[in-house]
Amino acid sequence: MERAVLEALNAERRARRAAVVVTDLGSGAERLVRESEVESDPLAEALGRALRAGKSGTVETNEGDVFLNVHLPPPRLVAIGAVHISQALAPMARLAGFDVEIIDPRTAFATPDRFPNVALAAEWPDEVLARRPLDPYTALAALTHDPKIDDGPLLAALRTGCFYIGALGSRKTHAKRLERLVQAGIEPFRTERVEAPIGADIGASTPPEIAVAILASVIAAFRKRKMHAERRGETEAA
Template sequence: MKTETLSRLRAAIAAKRPVVLATRLADGEQRLWPEDALPAPLHAAAEEAAISDKARTVEADGEAWFLHPHCPPLRLLVVGAVHIAQALAPMAQAAGFAVTVIDPRRAFATADRFPGVALRDDWPDEAMADLKPDSRTAVVTLTHDPKLDDPALDAALRSEAFYIGALGSTRTHAKRVARLKEAGHPDDAIARIHAPVGLDIGAVTAPEIAVSILAELVAVRRGATP
C-alpha cells in the first residue's frame, strides 16, 4: 500500500465517507473507490460491498481483486428520550450503532439519563434536516406524541433510511397512517414503517422492548426475514 493511499483511506474514515479499498492480488495495485474509478464489473461489486459492509475477493476479467469496505458505523436516530430509549441506546451502541437521541423536551434529553449518548434538543424536523438520514441510518420514534413522531417519520420516509420503526399499538398506527397519507405519502412508502416497532417476542418491560427493536434492526440490516 502506498502511504498516499493510506492517508486517503484514513481521511475517508475520519470524514465518515464509505469507501472500498480494492486490491489486485496479483501485484498489489490499489484503488480507493469511489474516489478512484473501477472497471464496470468491479464497480458494481464495490457498490455491493459498501452496502453489505462485507470484505471479499472477487474475480474480474480473470483477475482476483480484494474488495475491502470501510464504512462509517450505522446510525440509529431515536426520537423520544423516554424510558425505552434509555434501554435501547446503550444496547444499540454495543451492537455497533452510532446513536443519537432527539427530544426537544429538555427534562427528558439529559446527559444524566443518557450517559455517553449524543443528544439533540431541537425539534425532530430540524434535527432530521441536519442529521440527513441515509441508507446506513435507522430511525425509531418512541414518543407516542404525533407532534414529535410525525415530523420525524415524514423526514425518514423522504430519506433512504434502511429501517423506520414507530412505537404504538396497531390502532395508534392506523391513525398515524391516515395522517401520513394526508401529508402526501403513498401507501408503499408508509409500508416501510415497522409498526408496532420491534419483533413480536412478547416484550413487556422497557429493556425487553429495546431488545425486540434492536433484534428487528439487526434482522433487517442482515437481510434475515424473521
C-alpha cells in the first residue's frame, strides 16, 4: 500500500467517514474510494453492497479478482443528560465497543466524579454538536426529559440520519415532543424514528436496567445497519 493511500484512508477514518480500499489482486494496484465517490466509481454496485453490509471481501470483475476492504467509522453513542441512567449506560456501551460521549449543560450533573473515564461535556448540546457533529454511525439517546436540552439534539439526529434515536419520557411527554419536532419542520413519518418509550421492551425499571434496554436497542439498530436510509424504510428521494 502506498503511503498516500494510507494517509488518505486515515484522514477519512479520523473524520468518521466510510471508505473502501480497492486492491487488484492480480496487479497489486491499490486505490482509495471515499463514500462520496462510490456512485461514480466503475465498481459502484459492488462497493455499495460492501458498504451497506459492512463486510470486506473479494469480488470478481472483468479485470480479475479485486479485494474490497471496507472501513466504517466505529459506532458512537451520544447521551444527552448526565443522569443516573447515563452513569450505567456509559461503561456498558464502552464494553460493547461504542465510543461514548455524555453531554449535559447542568454542571451539577456533568461532573467527572460521576462519569470517570468517559468523554463528558458540561455544555449545551448544540455547542458540542457544532464541534463534533452527529453522523449516521452515531446513536443518540436523549435522557433529560427537558425540551430545552433534548429537542436540539433530537432534531439534529433526525436530520443527520443517526442509526438510532431514542428519547426518555412518558407517553404524554413524548406526544408533546412529537408535536414540537413537527413544528420544527420534521415530516411526521420521520418522527416515528424516535424510540419512546426508550429501549427494548424488557420491563426495565431501575436506571441500570433501563441502560441495558437502551443498549439492546442501540445494538439492534447497529447490527440491522439502520445507518442506511433504505434499511429504515425511507426512500432515498424522500
